Amino acid sequence: MGATGSPPVLLFLSFLNVLSAYAFFGGGDMYHRQVSMEFNPGFNSSQTPPLSVNLLHVRARGENDTLHFLLCSQGAPALLVVHTNTSSSSVKVDWSRFLSDDVSGSVKVEPKGSVRYSSALVFSRLWEYDDVNDTADPAKLPPSSFFPPYELQNFTWGDLNRTTNQIAHRAKLCGSDGSERFFNGSFCLGFSAFESEGRDGSWPRLLYNANSSQLKFWLEGVKERSNFSRFLLELQYVGSSNLPSRVETLRSIDDEYTPSIFQVSQWVSSPPNATTPILGYVQWKPVAYRKATPALVDATPCRHSTPLLMEQLPPSGLVLAYFGKGYEASGLNMTFSIAGDPFYNTTHYLSWSMLVGLGSPPTESFSPLVITIMALGLGIPLLLILLGAICVCIQKQRSGPRGYVPIN
């Protein structure tokens, strides 16, 4: 091995280069927003409010744009996302119309021309079905297996103002249908907004950035209607008619943050031209948990159906108030559990998280620990080979050239 600028050295150095580039520049969105929350914006307290008016307005202000999140429990619970190209936009609600029967046009974002993108995610129904044969495949079950659904538009909700945490930018919306099945239980939605990039603390530990918000759904303590009950959640996504929505499932080799889950699903709306970037998304990992503080064994897979175009907009006050012509809804069903998994009555808890946001969904990357271990693991043997080769070379040099030595 004569030349010391040998292949192993180059390989190792290029590996280090890639690593440092990755560590400094890659894998992170450094965009920062300022988040503020207000409850029932512009509501005059002289008007007597019906109990279940909950409108939370979260404003995430960037340098020259604003992301508005509106969470409302009027009708079916909905999260509205509006992106404007100015940092001084605001939400105007015509409360008298919003609380009346004809709500259309009562929620506006001003100035009108600044809206670049808007969409909404609505939770419309919760189905419970009797899975006697333990197949966890509701598409193949007869209609008689399905109990009458829980229409979320008919639920009564708790006071969003009291469960809002202004500092952590979180809010919790819990409701029940008033029957004895929900006597000790509730259907809850937890909303979180973020100022910058980070990762959630509890499983599925979704990676979020300033352009996303997290919605966690959980069903706690509800009395099931059969011993083999499983649940199915109906979701609707409202977006512009020009932007068809589809669900992509991406495979990932990294399951560090959600052990044993190697997929991520994204419900995206993107323009028909495939080269332009995605405008908005709902992202989730196909896993639901059967305990509030889950261990690996409490994870249960969840599956989604293909999104179908709905004939009309969902029965959510917020959606009907904001969206007019030119918007349509597509809906899908999320089924929880697979055949062989324990039924709902084992733990009386089911939770599932998703990210709702703007732009392209966040992509996972390796943690620094994994990169360090691989670098050390591969680098040290290469280094040893190099050192050994150098030692051998030096030894050969030192022993000098062998040749014929004359006797005298």
Place this chain on the structure above:
Amino acid sequence: TEEEEKEKKEGRHDEDDGDERGSGGGGSRTMAAICDPTRWPHRIIVLSLMCFLGFGSYFCYDNPSALQQQVKQDMDLNTSSFMQLYAWYSWPNVVLCFLGGFLLDRVFGIRLGTIIFSLFVCVGQVIFAAGALFNAFWLMILGRFVFGIGGESLAVAQNTYAVNWFKGKGLNLVFGLQLSMARLGSTVNMNVMGLVYENIRGLRDGTGYTTLGITLMIAAATCVFSLICALVLGYLDRRAERILKKEVCSTGEVIKLTDVKDFPLSLWLIFIICVGYYVAIFPFIGLGQVFFIEKFNFSPVQASAINSIVYIISAPASPLLGFLVDKTGKNIIWVLMAVIITLASHMMLAFTFWNPWIAMCLLGVSYSLLACALWPMVAFVVPEHQLGTAYGFMQSIQNLGLALIAMAAGAILDSRGYLFLEVFFCACVCSEYSSGEGLVFPGGELNLSTSARARLQKDTLSHSE
């Protein structure tokens, strides 16, 4: 494990291939061929009994892996508790590897010893199954502990029997067959236990752990079968001893703990390679089924099949690769190659979605290659009178490493997932690659070809005269 014992014996008894065991006094002409201990029909029967002696133990060793999901769900375990089933098998063997030979030679004798260890295996598996039946995890662990006491020592006994009956008459073939039977036991277990569980579940409506208990009791039937083989073998051996007036054969191991301080550095590096390698194989196979189901979307049957491919490949590959290594020498190069192949295989499984059959086949080949190349290396660095201690120590720390890493692997999986677990295994393999390199550069006898080694031995012999 099996092949390590084989390599030991081959290394030591190769020179004895030539000498014939005399038919020493005892009229054999009046007996039928099948009853005559010197004639091959009887010896075939004895050979098959010897092979099936270890079948039950190897079948039941990997029961937790074959039923991973069912055990975790029915007993409500997380992965680190599940891996304790493997850890507690290894704990008694940390000590027993030293004592096994001694117990067989001095205390019990080969026949009684084999029966006792077979009994331990059988009782251990029954306690394990009872733990599942009564939904008592501590009882399952106790069962695995008792099972472990019998399991490894039974392998030593099996080898001693083989040497006793077949020394000089195709011993290598016998070792190969015993190894293949052991691997067959593991393979059948991987592929069959899931189906047995499903059938039992279909037959009865009941709690999960009862189904699990019944399935494990059925598995215990193989241990009972092995126990019967041990009893019959003991009878036939006593009969042959009476007829042929053979002397009692010992395990040939002398364990002296004080030899440990004389071990050279290269031996310690060999120990590191041994530990670092096996801890990246066995715990991985233990946890492999769910990995293939989750990451590659295999069905449980497919996942069990691919998990068993390592064993299936090592059955035919071990004798072939052993032959190759014997012919060419240069053991350390083969060891390094095996380590690199294993590293490549783990990296493929961790960082790509390529068809895992490729990676697992490579793993099977490298596993066989390492066994053939690594264990004889001990004989090259350690004088003959210390071999017993060296091998005992090597197996002891191997079991210690397996016990610790099994629990660590379970904990890692629970908190960080499969990628991190694979990266951890890659790190183990890389660390022993570094040790392997440490063996190359001082040069020396480990890296000699067979001819060079023979010349060296001749030189030392001629110099000593």
